Amino acid sequence: MDRQRLLLSGLIATAFACALVAAPLPAAACTLKEMQAGGCSVDSGGSTGDEHVDIWAEMLDSDQPVPSTGDVTQEEAVSEQEGSDEWAADESAATPSRPENCSPVNVALCAVPPALPADPAAAVPGVVVTLRDIASFVPAGPGSEMEPGGWAVEDLPANFVAVASMQVVSGMLLGQPADVRFTPVGYRWLHSDGAVVESGSPGATWAVLGQREFSVTGTSHVYAESGEYTVALEVVLRAEYRFAGSGWRSIAGTLAVAGDPQRVLVGEFDTVLTNGDCNTNPSGPGC
Incomplete structure (x- = not known):
């Protein structure tokens, strides 16, 4: 009796596995480029591939943001990128400049030389x-x-x-x-x-x-x-x-x-009175 039960259980398990193998796999998700080229169709909730492509085309022609593969919109992605850039700028400002040939192997090249004093x-x-x-x-x-x-x-x-x-x-x-x-x-x-x-x-x-x-x-x-x-x-x-x-x-x-x-x-000079210069009075003092 027990052998019959085991045999019956094995037959049921085998039939279930074969049903799984025979069942068609869901279609792979299409990329945006494939949808634009019309070479891909997705069956989602009874919709045809053409309907799905038309939906993406309408979103591309309109100003609506196209969702990414994750749950992040373009605005959130831009905001996150800007925050990342600001963080990188802060890190760059906080990190002291090092020589271009700095290498972790050669520690001496990574050392920033001290500034020489202007007044020895x-x-x-x-x-x-x-x-x-x-x-x-x-x-x-x-x-x-x-x-x-x-x-x-x-x-x-x-x-x-x-x-x-x-x-x-x-x-x-x-x-x-x-x-x-x-x-x-x-x-x-x-x-x-x-x-x-x-x-x-x-x-x-x-x-x-x-x-x-x-x-x-x-x-x-x-x-x-x-x-x-x-x-x-x-x-x-x-x-x-x-x-x-x-x-x-x-x-x-x-x-x-x-x-x-x-x-x-x-x-030594003496002051004297004269009657004219030596030309007019040649006999005067000093003439």
């Missing part, structure tokens, strides 16, 4: 640039003018004017190309009679000052005796330095730069 002195703690460090940066010496030109009258002021201005000298400092700027901040005239005249300004001519000749000025000097003298001008300079790409940095202290000595001839 600032990069090394405790390093201070001094006047001794800029000894190779030599500014030009100042010039000096006087009035009257090259001579003076005993016991009357002679006026002196310095010719100096700010200047920049280039060279090497701490192994790097650098500039040193020298700015005049003081003036000192050294006279051979022992007198020293100091001023915070370079002085000016009597005409510029609006004064009469032989007037006392902030840079004038009076020679008490006749003779030949010399005067040397020293300009006191403040120094600053800079490297390429950095601002000016002050250097503590000042330095003095001297110009060439200038010769001054001092004479």
